[in-house]
Amino acid sequence: MTGRDGRPDRRRSAGGRLLALLLAVSLGLVLAACSGSGDSGSKADKQTIRFAWWGDSARQATTRKVLDAFQQENPGITVEIETTGDTDAYFTKLATEMSANDAPDVMTLGGAYPREYSDRGALLDLGKVSGQLDLSKFPDSTLAASKFGGAIYGVPTGGNAIGMMINPKIFAAARVPLPDTSTWTWSEFVKVAGQLSAHSPKGTYGFEPRVNDTLGVYAQQRGKPIFDAQGKLAVAPETIADYWRMEQQLIENLGMPSAAAVQELANVSPEQTLMGQGKAAMTIGYSNLLGTYAQASGADLKLVTIPGAHEYQYAGPTVLPSQYYAISARSKHTEAAAKLLSFMVNSPTAAKLILDNRGMPFQTEVAKAIEPELDQYGKANAAYLTEVAKNGTPTAPIPPAGGSALNDITSKEDSDVLFGRATPDAAAEQWQTQLQQALAESK
Numbered sequence: 001m002t003g004r005d006g007r008p009d010r011r012r013s014a015g016g017r018l019l020a021l022l023l024a025v026s027l028g029l030v031l032a033a034c035s036g037s038g039d040s041g042s043k044a045d046k047q048t049i050r051f052a053w054w055g056d057s058a059r060q061a062t063t064r065k066v067l068d069a070f071q072q073e074n075p076g077i078t079v080e081i082e083t084t085g086d087t088d089a090y091f092t093k094l095a096t097e098m099s100a101n102d103a104p105d106v107m108t109l110g111g112a113y114p115r116e117y118s119d120r121g122a123l124l125d126l127g128k129v130s131g132q133l134d135l136s137k138f139p140d141s142t143l144a145a146s147k148f149g150g151a152i153y154g155v156p157t158g159g160n161a162i163g164m165m166i167n168p169k170i171f172a173a174a175r176v177p178l179p180d181t182s183t184w185t186w187s188e189f190v191k192v193a194g195q196l197s198a199h200s201p202k203g204t205y206g207f208e209p210r211v212n213d214t215l216g217v218y219a220q221q222r223g224k225p226i227f228d229a230q231g232k233l234a235v236a237p238e239t240i241a242d243y244w245r246m247e248q249q250l251i252e253n254l255g256m257p258s259a260a261a262v263q264e265l266a267n268v269s270p271e272q273t274l275m276g277q278g279k280a281a282m283t284i285g286y287s288n289l290l291g292t293y294a295q296a297s298g299a300d301l302k303l304v305t306i307p308g309a310h311e312y313q314y315a316g317p318t319v320l321p322s323q324y325y326a327i328s329a330r331s332k333h334t335e336a337a338a339k340l341l342s343f344m345v346n347s348p349t350a351a352k353l354i355l356d357n358r359g360m361p362f363q364t365e366v367a368k369a370i371e372p373e374l375d376q377y378g379k380a381n382a383a384y385l386t387e388v389a390k391n392g393t394p395t396a397p398i399p400p401a402g403g404s405a406l407n408d409i410t411s412k413e414d415s416d417v418l419f420g421r422a423t424p425d426a427a428a429e430q431w432q433t434q435l436q437q438a439l440a441e442s443k
Helices: 010-028 057-073 087-099 113-119 140-146 168-174 186-198 211-221 237-252 259-264 287-297 334-346 348-354 364-373 376-389 403-418 424-441
Strands: 047-054 077-084 106-109 162-166 205-208 280-286 302-304 324-327
Touching (some): 047 087, 077 087, 106 113, 106 334, 113 140, 113 324, 113 403, 162 287, 168 280, 186 205, 186 237, 211 280, 211 403, 237 424, 287 376, 334 364, 348 364, 403 424
Antiparallel strands (some): 162 280, 162 302
């Protein structure tokens, strides 16, 4: 469906897809308006601010280059770096810093965290630094997921979508035909995964699972997202149990690694995954990581639609903000922090370094600026996002406060199923109970 091919004017085609994507996102997400203006911050000539993010070694190297460029343009501002490669470690550290009133000035957030931290008063209303942070080039809809009570608390780094990444080299070596991914079902996927494992060297598998990347779109295909617009749990326990029954089938036919291996690989960087090592034929993940996996594996990976897109009510994936930049409400240098945030999302210099690593940019001028710079995987990502934006799946509502517990709860119950400590039905009931409790405790 996407990937490198021989079509002419590929660069211009990618540009058209980017513009189409921006338009589609504007129509597809909940509309929101930019909030007012304001100004605050220290007037000291020399200021030091802290910037925190997570990411693999490639993202860290790129981000350091961006920060060097920012400091060259703003010699009165020094940026101290706080970074981890592991997402869980990042948010654990951030929670500790928040509790100690020692949060970084600028931080990277995802999922339900913008809502949770803004509800606690931990994030700055970005309207107060509108003089340093111009958001006029962002379609209003792209800011909706970080707008609460009329104020914007985060700026999206870009957009991405869940997709299936395929390593054709492993298919060819196993002599397993590539499936028709425009129509394939989950049952066909399970069968293909088993065939790939059976005809591949020991330690190479048909599928490497990512339950926290997959469960949401699996639910959306059936017409019920995990959370509804009111922040309540919407998905039926039967849907969650069905997913875990499918994982059991993959364990039984050896289409995926053992429970112990899945647990060990759950939170590693892309380079350390089986897909990154060239030892998995398929995995489900975020589209902007296609190039990262391809570079790590040394294989020409393809990005295709997930199974079940024509099997159920909806295709499943939607284009959503991948991450957000936010400013601490306790920052003593809010103007300097806003200048950094603005540079990260508005500067062509930064954009040409970051490209689509943090998602395809929503800022219209930045999106145009990176068009000539995209490699084959960036173009494949742009093409995939354009197709996703057309698929008609309703955009998943913003995760509510308490929703950040979703990944931990899902991982725990997934592990119980894979190790045989719980049946899919029992795990799904426990998953529902724990998540409802987390939502209640957040109020």
